[in-house]
Amino acid sequence: MSSQGYAFADVADVQERLRETGYLADEAIATTVFLADRLGKPLLVEGPAGVGKTELAKALTTAVGAELIRLQCYEGLDEARALYEWNYKKQLLRIQAGASLAPEAVAGVAGAAGADRAAGESAGLATWRETHDDIFSEEFLLSRPLLTAIRRSEPTVLLIDETDKADVEVEGLLLEVLSDFQVTIPELGTLKATRRPFVILTSNATRELSEALKRRCLYLNLDYPSAAREKEIVLSRVPELGERMAESLVRIVRSLRAMELKKAPSIAETIDWGQTVLALGFDTMDDAAVTSTLGVVLKHASDQARAISQLKLGAN
Numbered sequence: 001m002s003s004q005g006y007a008f009a010d011v012a013d014v015q016e017r018l019r020e021t022g023y024l025a026d027e028a029i030a031t032t033v034f035l036a037d038r039l040g041k042p043l044l045v046e047g048p049a050g051v052g053k054t055e056l057a058k059a060l061t062t063a064v065g066a067e068l069i070r071l072q073c074y075e076g077l078d079e080a081r082a083l084y085e086w087n088y089k090k091q092l093l094r095i096q097a098g099a100s101l102a103p104e105a106v107a108g109v110a111g112a113a114g115a116d117r118a119a120g121e122s123a124g125l126a127t128w129r130e131t132h133d134d135i136f137s138e139e140f141l142l143s144r145p146l147l148t149a150i151r152r153s154e155p156t157v158l159l160i161d162e163t164d165k166a167d168v169e170v171e172g173l174l175l176e177v178l179s180d181f182q183v184t185i186p187e188l189g190t191l192k193a194t195r196r197p198f199v200i201l202t203s204n205a206t207r208e209l210s211e212a213l214k215r216r217c218l219y220l221n222l223d224y225p226s227a228a229r230e231k232e233i234v235l236s237r238v239p240e241l242g243e244r245m246a247e248s249l250v251r252i253v254r255s256l257r258a259m260e261l262k263k264a265p266s267i268a269e270t271i272d273w274g275q276t277v278l279a280l281g282f283d284t285m286d287d288a289a290v291t292s293t294l295g296v297v298l299k300h301a302s303d304q305a306r307a308i309s310q311l312k313l314g315a316n
């Protein structure tokens, strides 16, 4: 990190250091990452599956020498999984242990008989207050990713992955964390970040995220890369493939993406395809090679049928 506390010197520095980790970022990606760092804002990365959203967060973590804290979003994700929860089992054990050590106090709470009753009750209440303070302390707190990221004093990248899969209510939770970098726990007070994590949120855009959430973030729309960049990415991941084969694969993948498919092939699938044809020892992507390995890039029977007819595979 530089002396001003920024992770990157300029846009070229972002590009260069991401490249060192194996992530090839174009100018737009590098610029947004640079700005997110300078402005201290969370970065929302939206785009189709397999275009390198999650990978960007991982590459960034390596590039700045941070640790990655990941919150994987899913339907039903709640505060207890995202932020914190109290360790009920441990609390219960502590209460039970306390009760066996001081049975008269518990009897007081339960209601003692006769003249001792009032004294017993007040002693019981005092003990209960102590117990309450005891069991709602740090020792019984189970920290989940959002709280963990806020409280770390070391460099941290917080990845809130697939945000659109979580229920809308979770966005409310994220708002406090992302705008003030703090978490309020009623029993403990407000815990503020001593060192802001670099936050990346990803979304496949299966639903619109709230305006309030978007307003707090910088936005990067990540789409399929240019042919030249995709070829470079494939070659960086499968160098043995060779220029010519990488070029053919990317060309076919791009023509597949132009078709009306249920699921267009992603960069991840282009890379898989490269590994497949390499493993099979193909040195040219002729019709037979494409047809026999199409399952690596197209995973719906109807998509395969459409591709075979539109690419006129097996026509001769």
Ligand SMILES: Nc1ncnc2c1ncn2[C@@H]1O[C@H](COP(=O)(O)OP(=O)(O)OP(=O)(O)O)[C@@H](O)[C@H]1O
Binding pocket: 022, 023, 024, 025, 048, 049, 050, 051, 052, 053, 054, 055, 056, 202, 204, 233, 237, 267, 268, 271
């Ligand atoms: N710019 C890039 N440079 C290098 N590799 C890349 C790049 N973009 C994508 N990849 C490769 O593509 C793979 C898939 O990327 P990733 O898992 O990040 O996709 P995603 O956008 O998070 O998809 P999903 O929405 O399905 O989670 C990565 O493992 C990585 O190898």
Ligand SMILES: [Mg+2]
Binding pocket: 053, 054, 055, 161, 202
């Ligand atoms: Mg992902």
